[in-house]
Amino acid sequence: MTRIKLNVDGVRYDDDVEPRTLLVQHLRDRIGKVGTVVGCDTSNCGACTVLLDGVSVKSCSVLAVQADGKAVTTIEGLAEPGGALHPVQRAFHERHALQCGYCTPGMIMASVSLLADNPDPTDAEIREGLEGNLCRCTGYQNIVRAVHDAAAAMADGGGAAPPQVPAQAAPEQREVAV
């Protein structure tokens, strides 16, 4: 067991982890950030994408211990619960860029990262930039449109600021209850 410190969506977590624990499992099983999902666990699908110190990573390809001392932003930290959506989230909704929504957390986080690097991407740059994120439902057409819309909204000052995170958010627990 190794003790690691993580800042996840603005909240500090200190935990003992096994060396083999993947970051995505640590986020989900220990911290309760189940908004970040697993689509393959072999770093091929991008469903588990989060930002690690602001840079997008597939959290199934990072060990929890490798993230020690770093800040993780997940889909759950992109907008405050019940608060205004991040422009990328809003654009995904408005452009109908999701159906089942399973790829969506990763797709949105990868898009946030893409736009941070390239605020005004071309079609081809979006396609290339998000190539590592698979979606089986949408056929991607509306995802490309959504990223363009988000780029335009952010250029208009609609949220170019770094993602806000709640100051004191307790990890949300989802219980099985009837």
Added chain:
Amino acid sequence: MAQRAGGDDSEFTRRAADGGSAPSRREDARLVRGAGCFVADLLPEDCLEVVFVSSPVAHGEMGAVDVDDARRMPGVAAVWSAADLPAVPQTPPMLGITASAGRAWPALAVDRVRYVGQPVAIVLAADRYVAEDARDAVRLDISPLPVLLDPTDAAGSEVELFLGMPNVAVEKEYGDPIDPAVWRDAAVVVEGNYRQQLLAHTSMEARAILIRPEDDDGLTVWCSHQAPHRLRGDLAAALGLPEERIRVVVPDVGGAFGGKSETYPEYLAVAVAARRLGRTVRWVEDRAEALTGPPHGRGQNQRTRMAADADGRILAYELTIDADVGGYPHLGAFVPLNTSVMAAGAYQIPRVHVQTRCVVTNTAPTSPYRGAGRPEAATAIERTVDTLARRLGMDPAKLRQRNFIRPDALPYRTPTGFQYDSGDYPAALALAMRTVDYDGWRAQQAQRRRTGTGAPLGIGICSYLERSGNAWEFGSVEACPDGTYLALSGCCSTGQGHETSFPQVVASVLGVEPELIRLVEADTAIVPRGIGSYSSRSMQTGGAALHRAAGALMEQARGRAAESWAVPIEEVTYRAGTVSAGQRRVSLADLAAATGPLRADEVFEPPQAAPYGTYIAVVEVEPELGTVSVLRLVAVDDYGVVINHVIVRGQSYGSIAQGLGQALYEQVRYDPDGVPETRSLLDYLIPTLSEVPPVTLREMCTPNPNTALGAKGAGEAGCIGAPAAVINAVVDALDLDDPSAIQMPLTPFACWQARQPALAGAGR
């Protein structure tokens, strides 16, 4: 646990940006925030995680399963093989198919294994990592037997996959055998051999189930599924429990595409474990397991024969299918029958004969996969029609126009016994041709061929016809005292947006805002009956049931008001959530508050519908490498009345991407020993963002004549129309004389190999 209904977050009720009057999706409110709730996201107290020990051998005789070391590992709660269970439940036959009699699929393998991946033992531990360690400590002793991987080979093999039983599990014939004289006397006869490769559904969320035993010896089941009531019935039958003791809840589902409509052995094993241990138990399939299957989709060997006169009038069509149903005949055995019934496509063909065999093999069992038999039918006939056009030297569009069933001949009954309802097949082709600029591309192709410049260019058409919806569905609408309405449906959304589109249907009947209507589905404790979502049936059948229920609620309200006001019902009128007679007027909410529940339940069973359309693809084949580029893809679809255009268009895009996946990239591959080679998303290639070309969608609308709502099935057409359009375009580009020389997926190597001269010489 959260119900799926919800999403009254005001920013989600605004109009969609993408045009149309369709309200945008309510379910997005949670999904874009990462607040969706999939089975793996549930955080139950004290839950055991399951990992299965599965067969590494495709066909073999089982010896003892040694679980002793695994059981002794710290943190392991139980490890059981079939030998440890007092009784091994078997998956109940699906849809009453008799093929499974004597070929039952057990929860854990007994005596024999019949495909790689078949569950042999179940491991339960508090933590998945521990369970995986224990799995690796289980020792199997399996003596390999001969392996059969191809349905045609298996049908003719001496090797019996089920002792004393034929490998052909179902054999069916549709239409009458065609008189040999027809073939002998016809001006032209063409033949083809086509392979429908095995596919992996690859919903981004794989299979998942969580079961909690209850005090009354019952079970609560959370499952990523398409048909909760069917799952409940199957579990009850397999476990010998009354249905009322089982509650099935389907939370958010990360895609299904036909692969989550059945009851798998793993589910039964999880249920047995939960009951024996009295603990909550969860199984979440990983990607390697999902790709290994079950389920697989498609898997047919097809032979076609078509006769025509010299003018191109089709005289006869014959289709022979050997379908791979995998190690155990399950819902996959139903799929080829769908292919058979709709074999004739959109054409008026006087003689149609189909012979189908569903054959057990040592691949993973098959199931419906988006399209479910329809793409197989469309590809067979559309490739054959193109071959006929080449043989006749006739433009393939003209040949189709000559043979379409005319609109005034509808409704039309095919020689295979399926009734087409309504439509205008020639108009769909004409619209697709105009949209893509068919003549322009043909001119360009002619020029390239003449001058020998540019990459080989091909234009491919698929005029498909599908068969949507079946059986009944339940719908109910209740006026609540708080002014809202509660709609219940037996359908089960797996990404299709029912929470948005079903309230639209109800609202349109009641004349109230859709925001006032809340949908609940996918919980057998709340929805009394239901079938589920597959076969593009949700709107066509489930939406139509809600449409009727809303109408019945209005009638009920009028009747109730008439009674309490003591006036004849004819004097009571309904308008926008209120009933009135003369000066008297009351809202449904107040009426319900004053007089008791106002609720109308409907069970509606409209006939199947026949959506149709035409897809045209324009492709270039890179001369050196054989790489196919899709330059244009135009899709014209007629789904009848569309309730939410944004959602339906979204599904068209997604379905087309899956169709392109089948045409160009995807294939489940086995080595000669029956071991799957495609075990990760690096080996099994689904289209990524860079591969999907821009697509142009066009809609036509011929209402479903058999329901007041008028909707036909939507959502699967892309998988049906796109593959044949792309293949026909590639065959056209390569100018292949033998259409059977190329099979899906049209990888660069397959294209390069099919006709090197065409590629080498650019053009012809």
